[in-house]
Amino acid sequence: MKNLKVTTGILAIAIALVTLTVMSCKDTKKEHSNEDSLHTEMSADENHSAMNHDNSNGHHDNENKEMTMNADQDGNSELILKDYFNLKNALVADDNSKAKELGGKLAKSLVNLDVSKYTDAQKSELNEIIEDAVEHAEHISESPMAHQREHFKILSKDVTDMVTITGTANTLYEQFCPMYDKGSAWLSMSEEVRNPYYGSKMLKCGKVQKEIN
Numbered sequence: 001m002k003n004l005k006v007t008t009g010i011l012a013i014a015i016a017l018v019t020l021t022v023m024s025c026k027d028t029k030k031e032h033s034n035e036d037s038l039h040t041e042m043s044a045d046e047n048h049s050a051m052n053h054d055n056s057n058g059h060h061d062n063e064n065k066e067m068t069m070n071a072d073q074d075g076n077s078e079l080i081l082k083d084y085f086n087l088k089n090a091l092v093a094d095d096n097s098k099a100k101e102l103g104g105k106l107a108k109s110l111v112n113l114d115v116s117k118y119t120d121a122q123k124s125e126l127n128e129i130i131e132d133a134v135e136h137a138e139h140i141s142e143s144p145m146a147h148q149r150e151h152f153k154i155l156s157k158d159v160t161d162m163v164t165i166t167g168t169a170n171t172l173y174e175q176f177c178p179m180y181d182k183g184s185a186w187l188s189m190s191e192e193v194r195n196p197y198y199g200s201k202m203l204k205c206g207k208v209q210k211e212i213n
Contacts, residue, residue: 077168140155152186168213
């Protein structure tokens with residue numbers, strides 16, 4: 001009888017060990033399955049990230065193409081206007097360092113203007129306009145904000161005189177501030193007044209005095 005009890009106890013222990021082993025194997029398999037699932041998800045995320053990266057590269061490629069197209073306009077009065085408006089916006093934003101950078105850029109665009117297609121009289125007038133405009137653009141590239149705005153007034157007159165000869169592909173608006181330096185004008189592509197002479201101090205001071213087509 002005693003031996004039977006011992007045998008039964010050993011059998012019970014053996015069954016328990018087998019059960020634990022089976023359960024352990026199931027848990028290990030489940031854990032492994034979870035790891036596989038996680039690995040799959042990570043791979044999918046990596047692939048998605050790679051796709052986004054490729055799309056990002058594609059976007060930058062488009063930007064580069066656009067920049068190349070703009071660069072191809074070198075020598076064109078429209079490029080001068082583009083740089084002029086960027087400079088105007090920097091002055092509106094009271095951004096001295098940006099205005100310096102854009103003043104230098106505008107000076108280069110002005111120097112590169114191709115006058116070959118104009119009459120001799122127009123060439124002579126354009127050369128005088130460009131020479132004066134370059135001087136003021138260069139001063140803007142190295143001056144504090146107050147002086148930048150003084151030079152921008154004369155630069156704006158030069159660019160307006162240039163447009164009178166070259167024409168423009170866009171509708172422009174000549175705007176006028178009666179308060180700055182006894183009255184000062186500038187060009188804009190929008191009817192909405194954003195004053196480059198006072199910036200945030202008197203942002204909306206001025207009016208449209210002429211539309212240029």
